[in-house]
Amino acid sequence: MYTVKELFPTLQGEGAHAGRAAVFCRFAGCNLWSGREEDRASAVCQFCDTDFVGSDGIGGGKFNTAQDLAAAIEQSWKSTSAGPQQRYVVFTGGEPLLQLDEDLINALHQKGFEVAIETNGTIKVPKGVDWVCVSPKAGSELIVLQANELKLVVPQAGHDALEKLMSRFEKMDYRNRFLQPMDGPDVKSNTELAVSLCQKRPLWRLSIQSHKLIGIR
Ligand SMILES: C[S@@+](CC[C@H](N)C(=O)[O-])C[C@H]1O[C@@H](n2cnc3c(N)ncnc32)[C@H](O)[C@@H]1O
Numbered sequence: 305m306y307t308v309k310e311l312f313p314t315l316q317g318e319g320a321h322a323g324r325a326a327v328f329c330r331f332a333g334c335n336l337w338s339g340r341e342e343d344r345a346s347a348v349c350q351f352c353d354t355d356f357v358g359s360d361g362i363g364g365g366k367f368n369t370a371q372d373l374a375a376a377i378e379q380s381w382k383s384t385s386a387g388p389q390q391r392y393v394v395f396t397g398g399e400p401l402l403q404l405d406e407d408l409i410n411a412l413h414q415k416g417f418e419v420a421i422e423t424n425g426t427i428k429v430p431k432g433v434d435w436v437c438v439s440p441k442a443g444s445e446l447i448v449l450q451a452n453e454l455k456l457v458v459p460q461a462g463h464d465a466l467e468k469l470m471s472r473f474e475k476m477d478y479r480n481r482f483l484q485p486m487d488g489p490d491v492k493s494n495t496e497l498a499v500s501l502c503q504k505r506p507l508w509r510l511s512i513q514s515h516k517l518i519g520i521r
């Protein structure tokens with residue numbers, strides 16, 4: 305059984321695939337925060353911008369089998385009149401690796417989808433994922449040490465030595481590296497920080513949450 309908060313077609317707003325048509329499948333639940341506001345201050349990850357509790361969002365629900373969920377994802381892709389080419393699904397959450405498994409990945413490959421994930425990097429990635437974006441969280445143990453994309457949200461409390469952290473990540477096996485300004489009350493100064501760090505350290509590129517700027521999901 306898979307519990308999906310919401311399922312919708314949009315454009316990937318962030319990172320290396322920004323601008324690309326995709327179905328987003330947001331799984332319920334996360335290992336670094338309960339999702340309840342009253343627990344935020346004591347959570348490992350305290351800056352989350354997402355409601356991932358329950359299955360009551362648009363396109364959300366409980367899916368008994370991988371086939372059922374893959375069929376819903378295919379329907380969502382077709383709902384925009386998109387053809388069979390470049391089919392792309394992004395699993396996010398919450399933490400998608402609490403639920404994504406090889407059965408579901410295989411069912412999507414059979415339907416011609418490329419499978420991407422947005423993960424906090426604390427859980428092993430199953431075989432077959434085509435694009436892994438890791439976004440490490442201060443105070444958690446990072447175990448996904450190789451990925452297509454690293455997307456570091458800045459600044460994070462506890463990341464006092466941000467540049468030291470960045471130079472550690474520069475020596476690791478991440479194909480693309482992004483700094484993403486933390487959204488919230490300080491997004492403007494966080495963006496200025498990210499811009500100046502990208503200028504100083506050209507191994508990094510800026511990822512802005514473009515979907516928020518243009519008002520899509
Ligand atoms: C909601 S998370 C879900 C996937 C996974 N749990 C993770 O943290 O990567 C999706 C992406 O949004 C980023 N994110 C969450 N809250 C944010 C915020 N306030 N500002 C900027 N990015 C944020 C995360 O770092 C991650 O890259």
Ligand SMILES: Nc1nc2[nH]cc(C(=O)O)c2c(=O)[nH]1
Nearest residue numbers: 315316317318396422515521
């Ligand atoms: N358009 C759009 N792009 C995204 N990229 C990562 C997202 C996420 O919440 O994981 C996200 C999202 O929620 N919407």
Ligand code: SF4
Nearest residue numbers: 334337349352398424
């Ligand atoms: S790890 Fe991801 S989903 Fe979980 S609370 Fe942090 S940003 Fe949100």
Ligand SMILES: [Mg+2]
Nearest residue numbers: 353354396513
């Ligand atoms: Mg989001």
